Amino acid sequence: MFNQWMFSQCESGLFGNKWLLGDSAYPLKPYLLTPLLNPETQGQILYNEAHIRTRNCIERCFGVWKRRFPVVALTLRLSLLRxxxxxxATAVLHNICRSKCLVDVPPEMEIPDAEAMPVANNAxxxxxxxxxxxxxxEYFNK
Structure with missing residues (x-):
């Protein structure tokens, strides 16, 4: 789930000319790129392919991390600092496990997928x- 703090930071333009990638369930925003539903040109097709490959790589990483540490997949009822x-801490421990080639332990419970942010239609x-x-x-039609 896209946390409210991050949302307000992105909406205010704090991060400048940087982008997040989201799937088609998210609204297209200046800071949040989503795939095209019906790409028509070669540039649009290349954009979608690059977008999907990049996003899928990150989603697989998050999936492995969440299976190793299910607490990351849950809603943390903690202060932002905690x-x-x-x-x-879980990211550091995950990287240590990977560097030591430790096998994943099967999860004790299945974590349901988080609901996507609702799409908003506006001006x-x-x-x-x-x-x-x-x-x-500029980047994909060349």
Missing amino acids: AHTVII NDVNNIMERGILIA
Whole structure:
């Protein structure tokens, strides 16, 4: 789930010209790139392929991390500082396990997928679509 703090930071433009990748369940935003539902041009197809390959790689990493430490997949009912500490600690422990080639332990419970953020239709949708189109034209139509 896209946390409210991160959402407000992105909405305020704090991170500048940087992008997050989301699947098609998320709304297209200036900072959140989503795949095109019906790519038509070669540039759009290449954009979707790059987007999907990148996002899938990260999702697989998160999946392995969540299976090793199910607490990461749950809603942490902690202060932001403590949640930050848990996330960093489990990431460090996960990297140690990987460096030592330790096998994953089967999870004690299955964690359901988090619900996607609802899609909002507003006046900025057209601008966001145009900006994604410019990105595709500049980087994928060559």
